[in-house]
Amino acid sequence: MAEIEARELTAWFGSHKVLDRVSLTMRAGGITALIGPSGCGKSTFLRILNRMHELVPSAQLAGEVLLDGQDIYDPSRRLIDARRSIGMVFQKPNPFPAMSIRENVLAGLRLTGTKASRSTRDDLVESCLTKGGLWNEVKDRLDAPGGGLSGGQQQRLCIARSLAIKPRVLLMDEPCSALDPTSTRVIEETMLELAREVTIVIVTHNMQQAARVSTQCAFFLAAQGTPGVIVEHGDTAAMFQSPQDQRTLDYVNGRFG
Numbered sequence: 001m002a003e004i005e006a007r008e009l010t011a012w013f014g015s016h017k018v019l020d021r022v023s024l025t026m027r028a029g030g031i032t033a034l035i036g037p038s039g040c041g042k043s044t045f046l047r048i049l050n051r052m053h054e055l056v057p058s059a060q061l062a063g064e065v066l067l068d069g070q071d072i073y074d075p076s077r078r079l080i081d082a083r084r085s086i087g088m089v090f091q092k093p094n095p096f097p098a099m100s101i102r103e104n105v106l107a108g109l110r111l112t113g114t115k116a117s118r119s120t121r122d123d124l125v126e127s128c129l130t131k132g133g134l135w136n137e138v139k140d141r142l143d144a145p146g147g148g149l150s151g152g153q154q155q156r157l158c159i160a161r162s163l164a165i166k167p168r169v170l171l172m173d174e175p176c177s178a179l180d181p182t183s184t185r186v187i188e189e190t191m192l193e194l195a196r197e198v199t200i201v202i203v204t205h206n207m208q209q210a211a212r213v214s215t216q217c218a219f220f221l222a223a224q225g226t227p228g229v230i231v232e233h234g235d236t237a238a239m240f241q242s243p244q245d246q247r248t249l250d251y252v253n254g255r256f257g
């Protein structure tokens with residue numbers, strides 16, 4: 001479990017500045033929800049936290065991201081180390097459809113070149129699927145293809161896959177937006193369990209979800225024609241019950257966005 005801290009992050013796509021000097025500390029062992037209207041830079045911010053922003057050819061960045069005090073963008077640090085420590089789950093479940101459930105969970109080991117014995121791999125498959133809240137549903141069909149699972153099960157498989165390389169931080173970009181309410185509830189329960197051992201940062205448009213699962217919230221906003229900034233951040237209960245800024249109050253009560 002690690003603290004992750006964004007310091008003065010400014011991001012561009014070409015000449016379009018989309019974030020302006022955004023700073024936020026995401027506490028170890030907590031669940032931080034990033035909320036705000038569409039287009040204010042939440043996903044960009046999240047992707048900066050594990051060096052995915054730089055995959056876009058026109059993307060530029062200024063500022064620092066500290067993982068337990070160490071800048072993941074420091075030139076002496078390898079990209080693979082950042083990706084290994086900071087996992088990501090996307091909006092649309094993206095298991096390898098033809099690969100078995102077992103192989104999906106183990107896929108990250110291959111990518112990172114980690115060697116493990118058969119029994120270690122079996123233990124890892126069971127523990128990751130258990131943590132992902134999927135073990136009981138799939139334990140008798142681990143060799144069936146990942147693509148044969150329901151959408152909610154696929155998303156939990158993706159969570160299990162990201163856990164297999166033992167990340168210290170898990171980033172989740174609207175992980176439930178493609179799921180039904182029951183699957184959403186199961187994923188939320190899974191997140192609350194996972195927060196005991198991994199720091200979670202989640203982008204969500206669902207205010208009830210932010211209120212249910214997060215320990216702290218950051219409210220992003222981009223006024224017309226200006227880059228995104230954090231208007232307010234703090235403990236979730238305070239953000240929902242007594243925010244300091246009128247815009248936060250209006251947003252969390254569904255009055256805009």
Ligand SMILES: Nc1ncnc2c1ncn2[C@@H]1O[C@H](COP(=O)(O)OP(=O)(O)OP(=O)(O)O)[C@@H](O)[C@H]1O
Pocket residue numbers: 013018036037038039040041042043044045056
């Ligand atoms: N690959 C890209 N190339 C160019 N511009 C981009 C790219 N990705 C995002 N943007 C722009 O950056 C700004 C912030 O987008 P971002 O997706 O981070 O916002 P968001 O708050 O996550 O939105 P949403 O809630 O709709 O997902 C937007 O103006 C968007 O058009």
